[in-house]
Amino acid sequence: MAESAEQVHARVMAAADENGRVPLPSVASWDIFPWEVVDGELAPKRLADPAPERVREGEGGVDCSLCGADQPGVIWTNDRWRLKHLRERSGLPLVLMLEPVAHLDLPDLDDAMAAEHGVLAVRIARIVEGLPNVARCHVQRVGDGAEHLHTWLMARTAGLPSILGSFAVDWDDILPPGPEDVWRADIAAVATALASYDGRAVGLDD
Ligand SMILES: [Zn+2]
Structure with a gap:
């Protein structure tokens, strides 16, 4: 069971400085971080000059780290899709990635694969939002880092009013990770529940 808001808050405060802030x-x-402090005031950075699009990881299927059978962190798979956890725990209770096994970006999906992507996203969100103490499972595809489709599914804790909307992504980087046994139990619960529809749960990657 994911930590309650009170448990998360107490753990974060224990790791925080005397002002209640974590590092x-x-x-x-990062260069793409859009804010900076100017004369003591927070301000948007100057918009950088136009430049050629950067080459994404695995562009054209070359040297793609998301291709291949030995993917770390896989918790569920069927013949065409897999669900992974991140290599390390992060600030939110659960962050998962849904990927096609084949090297496909979102616009590359045919109608059958697109339908499966939608059904899986709904099933995973339903399962994650059914976990105790989880209010929402944010689902997003960004795709600027790697060409191989990887749809993010990010659980946020119920009852923490700071962690709301798209800023939940920022809090995933800000907050210290929760207990490993809690994280692993939630991952196993999601994998088992998803396998009740289709595919198979896979042993946790250490
Ligand atoms: Zn790939």
Whole structure:
């Protein structure tokens, strides 16, 4: 069972400084982070000059780290799709990725694969939102990092008003990870529930 809002809050406060703040995550130093402090005030960064699109990882199926049978973190699979957890725990209670086994981006899916993608996203969201203490499962495809489709499914804790909307993604980087046994139990519960529809749950990757 995922931690309650009170459990998350107490754990984060125990890790925070005297002002209740945890350290700035590394994402704040990324070039694409849109905010900076100017003369003591938070301000949007200057819009960078136009430039050629960067080459995404695995573009054209070359050197794609999401292709191949030995993918780390797989918790469920069928012949065409797999569900993975991240390599390491993060700030939100559960962050999963749904990927096609074949090297396909979202626009590459034919109608049958597109329908399966939709059905799986709904099933996973239903299962994750059914976990105790989870309010929402955010579903998003961004696709700027890697060409191989990887749809994010991100659970947020119920009753933590700071963690709402698209900023839940930021809090995933900000908050210290929760207990490993809780995380693994929730992952196993999701994999087992998804396998009750189709496919098979896979042993947790250590
Ligand atoms: Zn690929």
